[in-house]
Amino acid sequence: MNYERIKEKLEILADAAKYDVSCSSSGSNRKNNNKGLGNAAPSGICHTYTQDGRCVSLLKILLTNHCIYDCAYCVTRKSNDIKRVAFTVREVVDLTMNFYRRNYIEGLFLSSGIFKNADFTMERLVRVAKLLRLEENFNGYIHLKTIPGASDELMQEAGLYADRLSVNLEIPTQSGLKLLAPEKDHQQMMKPMGFVKNKLIEYKSERKIIKHVPKFAPAGQTTQMIIGATNENDFQIIKVADHFYRNFNLKRVYYSGYVPVLSDSRLPSIGTQVPMVRENRLYQADWLMRFYGFKADEILDKNNPFLDLEVDPKMAWALRNIHEFPVDIQSASLEMILRIPGVGTKSAYKILQARKFQNLSLEHLSKIGVSINRAKYFIDTRSINKNLRFLNRLNFRELLINQTKSKFDNPFNPQLSLFDNDAFSLR
Missing domain, CATH: 3.20.20 (TIM Barrel)
Known part of the structure; x- marks a missing residue:
């Protein structure tokens, strides 16, 4: 050889x-x-x-x-x-x-x-x-x-x-x-x-x-789509992914931001690149469809064809449907619990079991695994939750985005950030 x-x-x-x-x-x-x-x-x-x-x-x-x-x-x-x-x-x-x-x-x-x-x-x-x-x-x-x-x-x-x-x-x-x-x-x-x-x-x-x-x-089986080589919007992309999940039983759809390496008038110019955060948001939207019961038309529509790069798709849905909140954690359905920002699939099932034995507080939810720094604004725990006063503020979205810039994070402090360190998290 x-x-x-x-x-x-x-x-x-x-x-x-x-x-x-x-x-x-x-x-x-x-x-x-x-x-x-x-x-x-x-x-x-x-x-x-x-x-x-x-x-x-x-x-x-x-x-x-x-x-x-x-x-x-x-x-x-x-x-x-x-x-x-x-x-x-x-x-x-x-x-x-x-x-x-x-x-x-x-x-x-x-x-x-x-x-x-x-x-x-x-x-x-x-x-x-x-x-x-x-x-x-x-x-x-x-x-x-x-x-x-x-x-x-x-x-x-x-x-x-x-x-x-x-x-x-x-x-x-x-x-x-x-x-x-x-x-x-x-x-x-x-x-x-x-x-x-x-x-x-x-x-x-x-x-x-x-x-x-x-x-x-x-x-x-899986497939992959190149993102950003042509001008498809995010709504078109997740609709295509949804079609293949439903009709071809795919395990995964992968999203690859186009990296300009060739000079061609049909392609984006060399030196430009699809933002990594756009890939992240597409994967997050993908997880919402696969594991959280969301339909593609709920995540985006023709009037809002691009994913929000400042907040994850689950949070973006919650902000567009603020009338659905706060959710009574003691009586809400599994479907609605899964739609609370900060609640993952495992945590949702744990909540269903734990609430049979006691009224759950934010402290209980934190021990279960809920990301309280996001969920606290959207949950009614039947006890005093001072964070609910922010829910109907006109600048609620800006308040949340600004808090993500906070360096320190305390889940029971009114000034905590919206996200934890996991950029891909959908909880």
């Missing part, structure tokens, strides 16, 4: 893979300089997080940066003057196993440019997963990016060897995709997503009857 050549390929193809955020890379750059254990810095190492909070390290690479398409937003577009390389199937398998044996990774995230056509590329992606499972007896996590246009046979085989499958929607709207990638269309991308959805249902049903039916993509 030519180690210098492999290293060069790894650097190029790991760098090209960084624009795909659908494996939740942590962006860690911690290096091992003192002969310690592990190293988060090598090319291609990224991190994803499980539902129980565990951090899983993945080898994140492209099979190749060759591509037959000329998508304006993609760094590997056909017309871009970059050095082109490709791994062989065996090289990817060996890299994965060698990284795993050194405890660098626990799994593989494999995507690719398109070689000759969809099937030609997809066959190689599947072969990587198949060799890892059958020859190397590798039982770690494998996430394959599927190729739109690939045959159903290859898609089915991919689901039998990979834990998760995904195909990127790329641009949220068909018109935006046609502008920047005229060779592609959303129907081409939705076909494999529909196939995976149907197979997931089919295999799940069969497993109820036949015990030894193999698992098919047990971690489900």
Whole structure:
């Protein structure tokens, strides 16, 4: 094996893979300089997080940066003057196993440019997963990016060897995709997503009857949308996400702010970048739809098509629907409790249980896990809550925003800040 050549390929193809955020890379750059254990810095190492909070390290690479398409937003577009390389199937398998044996990774995230056509590329992606499972007896996590246009046979085989499958929607709207990638269309991308959805249902049903039916993509499927390359507003974006959650049973939709790296009159100018806070707000809106019972039309509408960058979507809804508050915490429904700013899903269920035994105070709610610094303005605890006097003030929103700038936070002080340190929190 030519180690210098492999290293060069790894650097190029790991760098090209960084624009795909659908494996939740942590962006860690911690290096091992003192002969310690592990190293988060090598090319291609990224991190994803499980539902129980565990951090899983993945080898994140492209099979190749060759591509037959000329998508304006993609760094590997056909017309871009970059050095082109490709791994062989065996090289990817060996890299994965060698990284795993050194405890660098626990799994593989494999995507690719398109070689000759969809099937030609997809066959190689599947072969990587198949060799890892059958020859190397590798039982770690494998996430394959599927190729739109690939045959159903290859898609089915991919689901039998990979834990998760995904195909990127790329641009949220068909018109935006046609502008920047005229060779592609959303129907081409939705076909494999529909196939995976149907197979997931089919295999799940069969497993109820036949015990030894193999698992098919047990971690489900995801997609990713690029935000800011075209002029879609946030309302359009979350409506698209809502459509795919309802009709394709997706596990996650990822939102990737466009990073201008190419000069093209159809794209934002180099040097401009989508604010990170916009990505954060989209993820927060996404969580409201998935876990808090909100509909897309409640979060935004045609008259208010952009998410508020100063307050999170849940707080923004509360401020627009101030007539729904304060909420009587002793009698309110679960649906309404989940809509109180500062109350998370776990806290909401704890409230339902705890209120059976006593009237809950702000102190009780704090111990349950409620973020009192937000919730205190919206909750009637049947005891004195002096913070409710702020609820009907005309400048209530400005008061809350100004308090977020407070450096110190005391949950029972009238001058506490609105948010805690978790920028993604929806509680």
